[in-house]
Amino acid sequence: MSDTSPAPEAPTIDEASIDAAIDAALAAIAAAPDTAALKRVRIEHVGDASVLTSAHRAIKDLPKEQKATAGKLVGQGKGRVQKALAARQEELAAAEEEAALAAETVDVTLPTDLRPRGATHPLTTLTDRINDFFVGIGWEIAEGPEIESSWLNFDALNADPEHPSRSLQDTLYVAPEGSGMLLRTQTSPVQIRAMIERGAPLYVACPGTVYRADEIDATHSPMFHQVEGLAIDKDLTMAHLVGTLDAFAAHLFGGAPITRLRPNHFPFTEPSAEMDFRCFRCEARLGLDHDADPDCRVCGGTGWIEMGGCGMVHPNVLRAAGVDPEQYQGFAFGLGIERLLMLRNGVADMRDMVEGDVRFSQHYGTEI
Template sequence: MDLFEKLSKLREKGLTDIKNSKTEQELNDARVRLLGKKGALTEILHSMKDVEPERRKEVGQAVNDARDHLATQIATMKQQIETDLLNKKLAAEKVDVTLPGVRPNTGVQHVINIMRQDLEQFFIGLGYSVIVGPEVESDHYNFEMMNLPKDHPARDMQDTFYVDAEHLLRTQTSPVQARTMEQHDFEKGPLSMVSPGKVYRRDDDDATHSHQFNQLEGLVIDKHVTMADLKGTLELTAKHFFGQDRQTRLRPSFFPFTEPSVEMDVSCFKCNGAGCAVCKYTGWIEVLGAGMVHPNVLENAGVDSSVYGGFAFGIGIDRFAILKYGVTDIRDFYTNDVRFLEQFKTEEA
């Protein structure tokens, strides 16, 4: 068979094989058969030695033309196969954009954070500043500045966790108030502040107690501040958080850092003051402690107690949450049970 005729048939069959290839593997097999090191076109090149010298240039040009044409067709077919494969994949994986979206499962704010932010915003609305401080405190600021010298028996009620002989995990957020009073220039205006944060006390873990809890303490220092100012502030606070129909009362108490000192009760949410098991048949529930700032506390911070006075109060954020939401065990706040925490989901969360 003439070499040109053999080349023509090879080219025709090669184009047919390329056109009939349905997958990349079939196309690659055809490429190897035609253009590979042991392919049909390579065999023709090896037979060039049998071609008359005067025809070798002509035959070589024909072989090169056939190789280039086949290579071009293979590249074109490869692109076509890839395009068809992509179109099939897109058709199979298309998304119906008219379907409703799937709402992601978002987290919620912790109930204690919800209560803390609510308290902060409430007091900001009354003109208070929110000031925070360190949780590891010195004995000086935690106790001594609060009229609790080292031999004071009231320290036993706030026994806590010591880092060393002079540093401890704070038992209250009062140290923030002491530090702020030292730095405040009262000639430029009064001091109205709340100091929220975690506090620590060595306490038995049971349904109503925890070695760690959250507190928000308030302090107002100015000239001519009276118990009436304190009573009005506490009444506003109670009605904001427990409802406008709550009644309040103040009872005498004792705190080393206030004089006089009071406990505030609100009328029972369950029986509305009639008496039930929740309020131990008294009609009242204790919610916080407060009082007029002790002169020693003012003087310890460098404030002239003959000119300035004020009031202070301490709110247990966990206790407020327990009373507001009817939680029966304070430990539920810290066990990270999502089923419990999701009950307090808000629109903002």
């Protein structure tokens, strides 16, 4: 059976359609507002699916006598479009470059900071604030060496020879073994030095770096900072101690803090106590008749925050420093500055304080 289907018609290229495609392309090119829009125009009018490209592919299927005329028509039209595209691309690119240069213009005559701006570490800022308080109430700021003798760090502070704080698990000793020298575990040796050098009466605050044999984690560090206070005078009592710490808490945290003393034991004070103050974050801050927030992260739902150890200076400590305990009495206290920063500013992890990221310090740069 023979195939009687009609033969396919030879393709034709309509001159009017080509002219219309060229006019549409030239109009779109002229209207393109930027190079991104011009790229879309290029795809639409000379891309694989465009009228001109489809006509160009169809030339090979035309009768031989029509190919030259059609090729000239399509080729010249596509050339006009490509030429218009190139001219518009150059025009738009130049305009965009000029706009970018204008937007990024730098006035080189203005003064500038050639070095990246740093920031005071928040522990330094807080220590300065603490020092300002004690200087403001008439105390002196005392400092001492960070490498101390065992006598100043333990014996003069009435610590027993077998006291666990003397062990290698707590204290970092300095070579050679048996030298009796160590990295101070507290700033209390500065108090002993102050009493020996200045005698009584005496009012000193002793901020500084101390060392313990601890692993660093969110709440511990082998190197941290303390401030200790010592007042030696006639007729001092626990009431003077409480008043001083109440004023100190108000200076750091604001308001009128509610405090309490819990009995404790420290070798260098008698009587000794832990001082707590009412949480300043949750409802507990409103008074003793208000319950703490059980979900409060600052006080752990107890309503109280531990501030530090304190008490009346033990007579043995006064004698070791050459002060007559029959004539003078005194009180002392010790506070961790990192802990104060964590409570006061909501720092959750102590490691943030020692990693050296300047962004951590810059966060506190506006404090006054």
